[in-house]
Amino acid sequence: MTDLYTKDHEWVRAEGDLYVVGISAHAAEQLGDVVFVELPEAGKTFTKGDDMAVVESVKAASDVYAPISGEIVEVNAAVVAEPAKINEDAMGAAWFVKIKPSNASEIDALMDEAAYKEFAENS
Amino acid sequence: MAQTLKTTPLHELHISLGAKMVEFAGYDMPVQYPLGVMKEHLHTREKAGLFDVSHMGQAVIVADTHEAAAKGLETLVPGEIQKLGIGRQRLTVLLNGSGGILDDLMVSRPDADGRLNIVVNGACKEDDYAYLDEHLPAGVKLERFDNRGLLALQGPMASAVLAKHAPEAAEIKFMRFAEMQIGDITAVVTRGGYTGEDGFEISTWADDTQKLAKLLLDDDRVEPVGLGARDSLRLEAGMCLYGHDLNPEISPVEGNIAFTIGKRRREEGGFPGAVRILHELADGPSRLRVGILPAGRAPAREGAEIQSTDGSVIGIVTSGGFGPSVGGPVAMGYVSTEHATTGTDIQLIVRGKALPARIADMPFTPHRYFRG
Structure with missing residues (x-):
């Protein structure tokens, strides 16, 4: 199981022919206590870079972008019901959506964990 | 960027406490500490939070007599200042010629002499001081207290925490103040704040502010609280943040802070924008x-x-x-x-x-x- 990352601090993980998407632990820490999450409905399609979801802390709202193009197949209702999960387990239980990719080659452009770590430290 | 920002007397302490610093009102200020906005907010409502508000502007308006100082300030604010009692503080607003709010400020009267202490918003202070300098009548002068720091200790346990070092603090009532010793630090302690909780704002010489902060933070009931929670606390308390909820277009009647307009002033007028404000009071904004x-x-x-x-x-x-x-x-x-x-x-x-x-x-x- 390899985690890949975007420069906008989303993570992407292969699961069968789908990709699970969330926000990185680093992003969750930067946001602080998350109090609200808005996720897209299943069935919606996005192009890489589109506004896909919103996370809000006490202070501010942040957009979450589609890390790859494709169709939303499944949405994590548990994280909507309990946004604080994002601060507890951003890389696990607090996944956002599962995407059926429409352009699998976009995966190649994502960063691996080592590259992301370096990026996050310097951004 | 960082070198152009001003710092408060607590800057080193914020850094050592692990604060996340942001620019606010031209100062490098803590937006949150490692506890985080949510817990800092809840801790303040449950126990006590310590806030650095040294970026706010402290100054004194001076004239030969209280009457002269009060009448001078009343030409620019709609508050009842002449009858402000010794040891009392009051919220009022600095008005422009069309009755819009240039800033909200605290006015307090320390003694029978011609001094009125004011505390204005950090982001507005330079403009406020220039406006006061320009518009205060002859014989009424503004003196800045740039060498003072200001802390806020807020929350249901604030009184017990402060009384440990200064027992008389517990006796002060809301919107009153007194000078006292906190340990070996001389401070002006005002009961009030910006969270809706019981608490104090404590003014000291800037050289003593960090020492006082450390003394108060030594108490297990006190956590440092940043600007993030300061904002969520005041929002829940229904209080205005200048530049957001109040601005030069908005009158105190529209701003729903008509309590800043004194009873006598409503009859006499004589403050900037009185025509508009008295009309809004009579007919509704x-x-x-x-x-x-x-x-x-x-x-x-x-x-x-x-x-x-x-x-x-x-x-x-x-x-x-x-x-x-x-x-x-x-x-x-x-x-x-x-x-x-x-x-x-x-x-x-x-x-x-x-x-x-x-x-x-x-x-x-x-x-x-x-x-x-």
């Missing part, structure tokens, strides 16, 4: 600041459009976010007066969607002041 409770979980932030249920635009959100003590989103904003009644159903436009909300009474969390 065209718009009013109100509390707003979104029905769902999504916060509505500053700038969100307010619509009536039929979709017509009736106003704008000026502060909004998540209220940790309320446990949900809270906001305030301006609506045209016919829609300002508590309980009125409205909708807020957030990311292009109309979210149901209603006009609500403020504060969202009850004030818990010590009135003796």
Whole structure:
């Protein structure tokens, strides 16, 4: 199981022919206590870079972008019901959506964990 | 960037406490400490939070007599200053010629002489001082206290914490103040604050501010609290943040802070924009600041459009976010007066969607002041 990352601090993980998407632990820490999450409905399609979801802390709202193009197949209702999960387990239980990719080659452009770590430290 | 920012006497302490620093009012200020905004907010409501508010402007207005100083200031504010008692503090507003608010400020009277202490917003202080210098009448002068620091100790345990070092602090009533020794530090201690909780604002010489902060933080009941929680606390308390909820276009009547206009002043006028303000007091303003409770979980932030249920635009959100003590989103904003009644159903436009909300009474969390 390899985690890949975007420069906008989303993570992407292969699961069968789908990709699970969330926000990185680093992003969750930067946001602080998350109090609200808005996720897209299943069935919606996005192009890489589109506004896909919103996370809000006490202070501010942040957009979450589609890390790859494709169709939303499944949405994590548990994280909507309990946004604080994002601060507890951003890389696990607090996944956002599962995407059926429409352009699998976009995966190649994502960063691996080592590259992301370096990026996050310097951004 | 960092070298152009001003710092408060607590700057080193903020860094050593692990604060996340941001620019605010030209100062490098702590937005949060490692505890985080949510826990800092809740800790303040449960125990006691310590805030660095040294960026605020402390100054004194001086004349030969109290009457001269008070009459001088009254030419620029609508508050009753002449009858302000010794040891008392009052909130008022600095007005421009059209009755718009240039700043909200605290005025206090330390003695029988011609001094009036003021505390103004950090982001406004240079403009305020220039305005006062220009408009105060002859014989009334402004002197800045740039060499003083200001701490706020807020929360239900604030009194017990401070009384450990200065027993007389516990006896001060809301909006009164006294000079006292806290340990070996000389301080002016005012009961009040910006959270809705019981608490104090403590002014000291800047050289003593860090020492006092450390003394108060030594108490297990006290946590340092940053600007993030300061904002969510004051929002829940229904208090205005200048530059957001108040600005030079807005009068104190529209701002729903008409209590800053003294009874005698309503009869006599004699403050900037009196014609407009007295007219608004008599006939009602065209718009009013109100509390707003979104029905769902999504916060509505500053700038969100307010619509009536039929979709017509009736106003704008000026502060909004998540209220940790309320446990949900809270906001305030301006609506045209016919829609300002508590309980009125409205909708807020957030990311292009109309979210149901209603006009609500403020504060969202009850004030818990010590009135003796």
